[in-house]
Every structure is written in C-alpha cells, then in structure tokens.
Amino acid sequence: xxxxxxxxxxxxxxxxxxxxxxxxxxxxxxxxxxxxxxxxxxxxxxxxxxxxxxxxxxxxxxxxx
Numbered sequence: 001x002x003x004x005x006x007x008x009x010x011x012x013x014x015x016x017x018x019x020x021x022x023x024x025x026x027x028x029x030x031x032x033x034x035x036x037x038x039x040x041x042x043x044x045x046x047x048x049x050x051x052x053x054x055x056x057x058x059x060x061x062x063x064x065x
Contacts, residue, residue: 024051 003011012020032050035041041049 027051 009020012023016023018026028051032046035046035049039046
C-alpha cells in the first residue's frame with residue numbers, strides 16, 4: 001500500500017484509537033516491564049533491549065502506566 005506518513009498516522013489512529021507513536025511507546029514500556037520482571041538486566045541494558053535510545057527513556061512514563 002502506498003500511503004504518505006500523515007495519511008498512515010490518521011488511518012492508524014482511526015483504526016486503533018491511538019497514534020503510531022503512542023503505540024510504539026506503550027510497546028517499549030511493556031517490553032521494559034517484562035524484562036524487569038523476568039531478567040536480572042540492569043536499567044540501562046533493559047532500556048536498550050526495550051528500544052529506548054535516551055539514557056533515561058522510561059522516566060516518569062514507566063511509572064505513569
């Protein structure tokens with residue numbers, strides 16, 4: 001399917017009720033939560049494996065969900 005990024009974002013939000021950016025953020029937070037519960041990774045390793053690029057990428061968002 002050939003779709004502009006803007007049209008994709010609109011269609012995704014319409015169909016799922018959340019923006020693509022929000023979906024990625026929630027996926028990363030859930031992955032981080034699972035890694036924290038099931039591994040002995042340190043915070044920085046967990047963030048890397050969950051897809052965060054910022055050193056403190058989980059900050060308050062992790063605790064807000």
